[in-house]
Amino acid sequence: MKRRNLLLAALLPGLGTAQSQPRIVSVGGAVTETVFALGAQGQLVGVDTTSLFPADATRLPQVGYARTLSAEGVLALLPQLLLASGEAGPPQVLAQLQRAGVRVEVLDEQHRFDGILTRTTRIGQLCGREREAAQLVARLQQDWAARPKPPAGSVPRVLFVLAHAAGQLRVAGEGTSADAMLALAGARNAFAGVQGYKPLTAEAALQAAPDVILCTDQGLQAQGGADGLLKAPGLALTPAGRARRVASMEALLLLGFGPRLPQAVTELTGKLHGRAA
Structure with missing residues (x-):
């Protein structure tokens, strides 16, 4: 060498x-x-x-x-x-x-x-x-x-779940690209107060009480869609889980902070403040 x-x-x-x-x-x-x-x-x-x-x-x-x-x-x-x-x-x-x-x-x-x-x-x-x-x-x-602004008075609590591998789900706290994207889209990180990514537990999910569960397209596919994701500890019992409010976006677009960021924020804002995809 x-x-x-x-x-x-x-x-x-x-x-x-x-x-x-x-x-x-x-x-x-x-x-x-x-x-x-x-x-x-x-x-x-x-x-x-x-x-x-x-x-x-x-x-x-x-x-x-x-x-x-x-x-x-x-x-x-x-x-x-x-x-x-x-x-x-x-x-x-x-x-x-x-x-x-x-x-x-x-x-x-x-x-x-x-x-x-x-x-x-x-x-x-x-x-x-x-x-x-x-x-x-x-x-x-x-x-x-020119990007659209979030609706006034609408600040959904969103839990981002990193779910690319079965049985290895993690949630995003502060200091992550997911946390930054939620802020740009006018949402509140339901796992705020914790730094970085942490393993998903039923207790954490229930305490977070998200209005929307967000993940990547790749992660949602790896879990078998929304039905599979909601089988993860505690997620089905959250407000988002009970209402089946699960949204997803392509991973690099959502988390990459690349030259498509205006497009990413526009798309995420629509998903979180409108009907989840």
């Missing part, structure tokens, strides 16, 4: 002088989506497994899951630049990549709209797409200003 790193470190600077646009590995669904939105997908030589949109991203070579990267797997693609979300890691792998001559840029939007604009501008600079980034930022700002 050490010998290979030294060889790649020698090769990568040469690659940089041979072309003005860097060879990129993108880690993080929203980061990859932004690269595509800027028209820089031709520079991508690899992505991680969370890079699910657009569909063309899934046809690129993969370097594994964002949190468990392998330095050798990334270096095999001869990238000059690693664009990574704040969840990318582990840290020692990122350090290995830097020592091998790969430029590592960690881009965290901090679950804020302004953070998305800053990340978009920075990716544009790194990809040599400054003009496209400025245009995308302007369009995002226009779409954000």
Whole structure:
């Protein structure tokens, strides 16, 4: 591994002088989506497994899951630049990549709209797409200003359930992308006061007393639909469970905080304040 790193470190600077646009590995669904939105997908030589949109991203070579990267797997693609979300890691792998001559840029939007604009501008600079980034930022700002506002006086209590694996359901507390999305959609997190994701228990579900249960499309499918999800501990006895108010959205759209955020907030606002999907 050490010998290979030294060889790649020698090769990568040469690659940089041979072309003005860097060879990129993108880690993080929203980061990859932004690269595509800027028209820089031709520079991508690899992505991680969370890079699910657009569909063309899934046809690129993969370097594994964002949190468990392998330095050798990334270096095999001869990238000059690693664009990574704040969840990318582990840290020692990122350090290995830097020592091998790969430029590592960690881009965290901090679950804020302004953070998305800053990340978009920075990716544009790194990809040599400054003009496209400025245009995308302007369009995002226009779409954000035009998004519908939640109905006055309507603040539903919503419990987000992460349910991608059977028997491993977790609920979202504060400091999560789900919590930030609920706030943007004019809803109250029924699991507020708790940090991060915690295992779902019957006691927690009953105490949360949600008006709506929210999950991802993928999670709902994994549980066998609303009927399967409501078999989880305590959910059927909540106000949402008794009324069968279960809503879902595509995972990356709902939780990714990418360039489709105005669309995501608009869709989520409609689901939570109208009839659940």
